[in-house]
Amino acid sequence: MLMDKYFEEMKKVLVKIEDTQKEKILKISEEIADRLEKGAAWHIMDTGHMLMFEGVGRTGGMMALQPIKITCEIENPVRYRASASKGAVGYDSIPGFADFVIGRSNILAGDIIMIGSVSGYKYFPVDLAIKGNELDCLTIAITTVEYSSKLKSDHPSGLRLFEACKYYLDNCSNYGDTLVEVEGFGQKICPASGISASYIMWAIQSTVVEKLLAKGLKPSVYISNHMDNAAKINGEAIDNYTKYGY
Template sequence: MSFKYIDVIKELINKIENSQLDVMEKVAQLCAETIIRGNILYFFGTGHSHMISEEPFYRAGGFVPVYPILETSLMLHDGAYKSTLMERVNGLSKILLEQSGATKDDIIFIISNSGRNNVTVEMAIEAKEKGLKVIAITSLIHSKSVKSRHPSGKKLYEIADYVIDNCGVVGDAAVQYENFEQKTGPTSTIAGVLIVNSVISRAVEIILDKGWKPPIFMSSNTDEGDEFNKKILQKYKSRIKLL
């Protein structure tokens, strides 16, 4: 019996830990400062990356002031191939960011394994023009191996203020077999979720060290969860439409 994927993920975690903690610490500090100011952490991703954007939202153990920018046409359930085409449309991100209500005092995580498509690059450009700090979670080795599809010729990592490498391989899938050309076992989702939750957990620790009480959700499936969350939600409902 062989579960090669588990070994691949163990190695991936080690790579992230050995190479990305410095930038993750800087991002965690930025998140802590943003939360203490009463501002919002925005998240955006398309295709499978939208799952990473949803991960920290309305989550047991997660920050309350989290706003995932979710667009149905960029998700798989509204048509998988359609979402691939929609990622390459110019002008959509400007609308999505404007509708979100993001301000210059907020920050945005943009998640894209390749970092090459129009919507992703445009979101980074528009966010920076608004004054938001942009954090990219991407595969540098993949992104550097392809051309940008955006008119600017730039890719996500070339625009972001902070770049966290998910340490994945070109093409995302990382498990290879003899006598079979295609790889399996994509790593970007596990890597992205690991990075996001690690940064958030560290940001909570930073906030506590500063003597503040961070706004964190409790599981609604505990007996006291509903009442606890109801009270904490009131402060942010006016800004986070999805709540």
């Protein structure tokens, strides 16, 4: 069954993460904890998959991790007219957009910026990493190195995201980010990167919690809203986060 093949291949990806990324997760988490202790903010910007939903605001998750949310709406209610396709233009391809985001966000020098991009070659995430480095931010990529290595960067520096950030974590998916061969179908199915990136994200959060506790600091962590006294417990944790930043 294709389902069984998916289970088998997804497990291989997770084992590969454990075998190849653990030491980097420990090192990165220690630096995150050190910067949080000194007052830095921890930002995450994902270019369209699940990290900003899975990694933020979840029960058992750290309040310190906050998303950079980007919205842009164009309203132009003219009557319908047939036209040739203009092609989709995403913000991740717009030169200079990282300067706008940094200018309008709450990113400050010395902060932590985690950037998720599977392909890691588009202009914006690379430029955000470069501009973050210039601010002495801790820049961390979560990306697919095998995939990204085969793509040409859109950025004039020629860098891909894993090359532009201070650190990168490889979600250990493959070129094309699909796991399951389907006989006679002509293409593979089932991506790995969403689950594997989340696996890395929770490994980082658990390790940062551990590092902060070792410093004698109490990290602010959500509990489920369905638990007894959740409003009171989460409210106290939010107060702690607001006061200390972790």
